[in-house]
Amino acid sequence: MPTTIALVADPHFALQSSGSQRCVRLPEARYLLQRIVEYVNITGGIDLLCVAGDIVVDDGDTREALGIVKAILDNLPCPYVVIPGNRDQNREAFAETFPLPEHLDLPGVRIIPFADSILPGDKAERLPADIARTERLCHDFRGRVITLQHLPLYPPGAADCRSGYINAAEICAQYRRLGIALSISGHEHRGLPTLQDGPCAYHCVPALCESPYPFQLATMADDGRCSFRTIKLRHDQPVHDCHTHSCFAYCCVDLDVAIERRLMDMLNIERVAVTEHSGHLFFTAKDYWSVRDWFRGSPLRPPENDRSEAYLQHVKDMVAGDPRFLSGLEVDIDRNGQLLINDRLRHNLDFLIGAIHFLDDPKAADAPELFLFMAEKLMATGFIRVLAHPYRVFAWDGAGCKPAHTFDPLVAMLKRYDVAAELSFHHNHPSPEFFRKCLDAGVKISFGSDTHRLFKLGFFNPHFDFLRNIGYDGDFQDIALRI
Numbered sequence: 001m002p003t004t005i006a007l008v009a010d011p012h013f014a015l016q017s018s019g020s021q022r023c024v025r026l027p028e029a030r031y032l033l034q035r036i037v038e039y040v041n042i043t044g045g046i047d048l049l050c051v052a053g054d055i056v057v058d059d060g061d062t063r064e065a066l067g068i069v070k071a072i073l074d075n076l077p078c079p080y081v082v083i084p085g086n087r088d089q090n091r092e093a094f095a096e097t098f099p100l101p102e103h104l105d106l107p108g109v110r111i112i113p114f115a116d117s118i119l120p121g122d123k124a125e126r127l128p129a130d131i132a133r134t135e136r137l138c139h140d141f142r143g144r145v146i147t148l149q150h151l152p153l154y155p156p157g158a159a160d161c162r163s164g165y166i167n168a169a170e171i172c173a174q175y176r177r178l179g180i181a182l183s184i185s186g187h188e189h190r191g192l193p194t195l196q197d198g199p200c201a202y203h204c205v206p207a208l209c210e211s212p213y214p215f216q217l218a219t220m221a222d223d224g225r226c227s228f229r230t231i232k233l234r235h236d237q238p239v240h241d242c243h244t245h246s247c248f249a250y251c252c253v254d255l256d257v258a259i260e261r262r263l264m265d266m267l268n269i270e271r272v273a274v275t276e277h278s279g280h281l282f283f284t285a286k287d288y289w290s291v292r293d294w295f296r297g298s299p300l301r302p303p304e305n306d307r308s309e310a311y312l313q314h315v316k317d318m319v320a321g322d323p324r325f326l327s328g329l330e331v332d333i334d335r336n337g338q339l340l341i342n343d344r345l346r347h348n349l350d351f352l353i354g355a356i357h358f359l360d361d362p363k364a365a366d367a368p369e370l371f372l373f374m375a376e377k378l379m380a381t382g383f384i385r386v387l388a389h390p391y392r393v394f395a396w397d398g399a400g401c402k403p404a405h406t407f408d409p410l411v412a413m414l415k416r417y418d419v420a421a422e423l424s425f426h427h428n429h430p431s432p433e434f435f436r437k438c439l440d441a442g443v444k445i446s447f448g449s450d451t452h453r454l455f456k457l458g459f460f461n462p463h464f465d466f467l468r469n470i471g472y473d474g475d476f477q478d479i480a481l482r483i
Contacts, residue, residue: 001083001108002025003107003144003219004047005048005049005218006215007184007203007215007440008033008050008215009052009053009187009205009207010085010186010208011029011033011054011069011209012025012029012087013026013065013069014375015027021087021089023087024057024189025319030072031259031455032208033069035100038462042425046217047078049079049082050081050113050119051071052149052150052184053150053186054086054184055088056069056207057087063256069097070097081101082098083115085353107122108222111242113148114126114147118149118150122162124150125165125167131171134147135443143348144182144220144224145181146177146334147184149184150185150186151165152185152188152192153172153183154172154195154202159204161204163187170437175198176200181220183200183201184216184218184421185202185203185204186205187204189206189209191207194228212232212233213232213234213266214232214233218329228280233459234268240447241271241273241372242275243330244275244457245275245277245426245450246315246318248281249276250288253455255453260272261322270324271482271483272458273353273483274318275328276330277330278330279340282306282308282340283305287289294334297334308342326350326351326483327348328351329352330388330458331354332355333355333356335360337373339354352385353387353422354375354378354379354387355388358377362366362394371394371403372406379413379416379417385420389422389424391403391431392424394430395429402431411437412441421435422447422448424448424450432469435466439470446481447480
């Protein structure tokens with residue numbers, strides 16, 4: 001079977017944006033790494049993640065920064081291997097956080113990582129002990145072998161790069177003789193073209209720390225041939241995120257307006273709609289999540305729990321500080337079709353989306369009928385622009401069954417009321433069949449991150465993959481809701 005490996009190089013994560021090392025220092029690298037981990041979790045089918053050095057550039061004790069990176073990578077569904085680079089100068093702290101394995105085996109594939117000696121003049125040297133280790137690990141192994149190092153390793157004179165190994169000729173001759181299939185390097189921020197030298201493909205991964213903030217997927221076929229796909233975390237075209245949250249959400253984790261603005265600049269996010277849960281503004285967290293009263297139609301909204309005016313002021317301040325933000329609301333609805341909203345919110349916010357977060361029992365025979373009833377009540381108001389995460393209420397995190405017999409009626413409803421269908425991966429596995437029907441009917445697609453954490457803001461790489469995989473080959477701007 002083919003093996004797919006996610007490749008990351010040179011995150012240059014730093015706790016501070018300035019320091020003694022003269023290089024790119026990127027505090028936002030933590031959010032880029034979180035996006036990559038989320039992508040791997042959503043996409044599936046990725047066997048390994050490799051980080052090819054220059055993990056952190058903080059001066060002095062780097063344990064805190066390294067610990068943050070490790071906590072992020074520990075959320076991967078696959079194994080990972082991390083090697084140090086020339087910026088990872090505290091090698092003791094690095095080895096404590098990311099012990100270097102002698103090798104790592106996947107079915108039919110062996111990965112040999114190196115922490116080679118860094119020399120002055122942007123050079124490195126592989127020591128005799130590691131050359132001998134390569135020999136030993138390849139001797140009786142019958143699969144394909146991949147090596148991982150930080151500085152670019154290419155046959156002498158074969159790459160347009162001043163950095164490299166002083167003993168590259170010896171290493172490459174060994175790779176050729178042993179039949180090494182793939183050599184992965186980092187360090188050269190622009191990346192370098194893949195070079196085939198005998199059985200070995202030499203590849204240099206572009207740096208995550210510089211725009212367009214890329215990582216790559218390497219796929220090795222059974223015959224050893226390698227292909228590479230670059231995924232850019234900065235969008236080529238400006239995107240609109242039509243569903244995000246704020247510090248008023250009970251499920252908010254780390255949202256910070258100043259950091260959101262920096263991420264918008266970095267990642268080409270043109271507009272962001274702040275759409276707080278309406279129920280979170282009227283009820284305590286306990287009362288909202290218990291749903292015993294409000295969802296079943298109780299009109300009681302204890303005034304001491306009403307935070308709607310404070311929220312209005314909050315989003316007003318956000319828009320005043322940066323007009324790329326749009327004031328909005330994610331409107332809850334009860335089982336009787338009553339919307340959880342008051343006149344002040346209705347008339348003073350610019351963008352309203354509707355959401356069905358609860359049903360009496362999603363597995364009940366009458367649940368699909370109740371869902372359609374509630375969806376139409378939202379749309380018939382005339383002010384709901386988007387139906388958020390359709391069908392997630394039936395299958396949270398993919399656990400459950402979405403009633404396919406309701407797809408056609410819901411698509412017809414969306415078309416009739418001119419409401420967009422939100423494509424979202426927040427605890428959600430969108431239905432390919434449903435979204436094909438939306439595209440065929442000309443229903444607009446609302447790109448929504450449902451951001452409760454900073455790293456998700458405008459993170460639409462999974463959305464683009466999903467639409468391509470279901471057969472859409474046009475311009476995403478043509479089908480996306482613009483706000």
